Each structure stands twice: as structure tokens, then as C-alpha cells.
Amino acid sequence: MTAPDLAAALIDAGRQLVDAGLSPGSSGNVSVRDGDRILMTGTGTxxxxxxxxxxxxxxxxxxxxxxxxPSKEVALHLALYAKNPEHAAVVHVHSPSAVAAACLAPWSDESAVPPLTPYALMRVGQAPLLPFAAPGDPAMGERIAASPHPFRAALLANHGAVVSGEDLARAVDSTIELEEWCRIALLTQGAARTLIAPEHVRALADRWGMPWTGPLA
Known part of the structure; x- marks a missing residue:
């Protein structure tokens, strides 16, 4: 993809995230990687x-x-590229449901939210809650590097979400699905909810190539 094409794709991804209600105000940032360079949204955009x-x-x-x-969250993006070297895009948002879920105790060490929908397992996989660090603090990248769990999405305590994908389209789709997953988790919080059966959790995650090493139920 040429430089103008990358820029156009990044601009389109930003609009999709706003249209989905995931990026209020000037919050959030997106990047795309092409070989040994990264194109990233600027600070305050x-x-x-x-x-x-x-x-x-x-x-x-x-x-x-x-x-x-560049956005002050450079360390966050670089760390996720290093964790998932086959991925070529990273999205960070302060979407309402993800932020709310990031203010709660996690369901498990491996995933902040439990296996509630098949689409979460098909498009996101486990999403751990990473310990708090102030926005822009390089420690956010260190939290990703230090996590022993495989993941393409994580909640940042009291802050928001970060997601990587093989390309911009998949990173955006996974971000939208993570927000929906968190919304459903919040709607069912405290209820006698039913999780997806363990055998289906593993089958779905494996079939769609998504990480799930944590509890199955």
C-alpha cells in the first residue's frame, strides 16, 4: 500500500470509530504499520x-x-506491535462501555470480561485488564510487555481499551466488538448470567484464531 493509501485508510478508520460512538471529543488514537515505519494520528486530533x-x-x-x-500514546502502540508482530494496526479508544468495564474488578487474570457472546470469541479473544498508568506514561507500554498472556485487545484500568489487528479493518472491527462485549457485560453485571459452555469457548477461539488461555467458565 502506498503512503497516500495508508493515510486515506487511517483517516477512514478514524471516521468509522467516531461514527460507532467510540471516540468522544479528541480522545483516541490509531496507527498503521508498513514495514519499518508507522503512520499515527497526531496529538490532540x-x-x-x-x-x-x-x-x-x-x-x-x-x-x-x-x-x-504523534499522540502521546506512542509507547502503547509500539508495545502492542512488538507483542503481535504479525499485526499492522493498533486502535486506542476511550469508549464508554470499555472505560466502565475497566473500572471494575476483572473476571479473570486473562480476561477482564467473561465469555458472553460468540462474536467476542470470534473477533477479540481474551482481553486482560492491565494495571493503571497515567495517559501517555511509557509504563503503559511496559504493562503490555510484562503481561504473560497472549492478547490482541486489553482494557487499561480506569482508562479505555487498546486493540491490534492484522490490518486496519480488523483492528477497527475488533474494537467495535470489544465495546459491545463490555456493554453486554455491564448490562448483565450482578445477574445470574449464563456463560458460553467451556467446549464452545475453546472451539470458537481456536476456529477463529483468537487467543483464549484463561478460564473456560
Whole structure:
């Protein structure tokens, strides 16, 4: 994909996230990786109104290569690329249900929310709750690197969510599905809810290539 194509795809991804109600105000950031460089939304930008001048170009070690000043969450993105080297896009949002779920005790060490829907298992897999770090703190990247669990999505305590994907479309889809998963978890919180049966949890996660190493029920 050429540089203009990458920029256009990133701008479109930002609009999709806003249209889905996942990026209020100037919150959230998105990046896409192409070989040894990363294109990332700039600091203070609104994902629904991105222009090419709002994008920053970085090396894989975070060194600025040109464009706008990158989001302060560079460490968060770099850490998830390092964890999932086959992935080429990262989305970070402060979406309402993900933030709310990130303020609650996690369901397990491996996943903050339990296996409630097949789509969560098919599009996200387990999503651990990572300990709190202030926005922009490089410790957020360290939390990802230190986690022993495989994941493509995580909740950031009292903060929001971060998701990676093989490409921008899959990263955006997984982010939208994670928000829906958290919303359903909140709606059923405290109720006598029924989880997906263990044999179906493993079968769905394996079939769709999503990580699930934690409890099955």
C-alpha cells in the first residue's frame, strides 16, 4: 500500500470509530504499520475530522520521521506491535462501555470480561485488564510487555481499551466488538448470567484464531 493509501485508510478508520460512538471529543488514537515505519494520528486530533497533515510518521523504535507531532500514546502502540508482530494496526479508544468495564474488578487474570457472546470469541479473544498508568506514561507500554498472556485487545484500568489487528479493518472491527462485549457485560453485571459452555469457548477461539488461555467458565 502506498503512503497516500495508508493515510486515506487511517483517516477512514478514524471516521468509522467516531461514527460507532467510540471516540468522544479528541480522545483516541490509531496507527498503521508498513514495514519499518508507522503512520499515527497526531496529538490532540479528532478522529472524525482527520486530515493528512494530522498524521505523524515514526520509525519502529518511535523515532519521529516527519509529519505532525504523534499522540502521546506512542509507547502503547509500539508495545502492542512488538507483542503481535504479525499485526499492522493498533486502535486506542476511550469508549464508554470499555472505560466502565475497566473500572471494575476483572473476571479473570486473562480476561477482564467473561465469555458472553460468540462474536467476542470470534473477533477479540481474551482481553486482560492491565494495571493503571497515567495517559501517555511509557509504563503503559511496559504493562503490555510484562503481561504473560497472549492478547490482541486489553482494557487499561480506569482508562479505555487498546486493540491490534492484522490490518486496519480488523483492528477497527475488533474494537467495535470489544465495546459491545463490555456493554453486554455491564448490562448483565450482578445477574445470574449464563456463560458460553467451556467446549464452545475453546472451539470458537481456536476456529477463529483468537487467543483464549484463561478460564473456560
Amino acid at each position: 479528532r478522529l472524525g475530522a482527520l486530515e493528512r497533515t494530522d498524521l505523524a510518521e515514526l520509525a519502529l523504535d518511535g523515532t519521529p520521521l516527519g509529519g505532525a507531532r
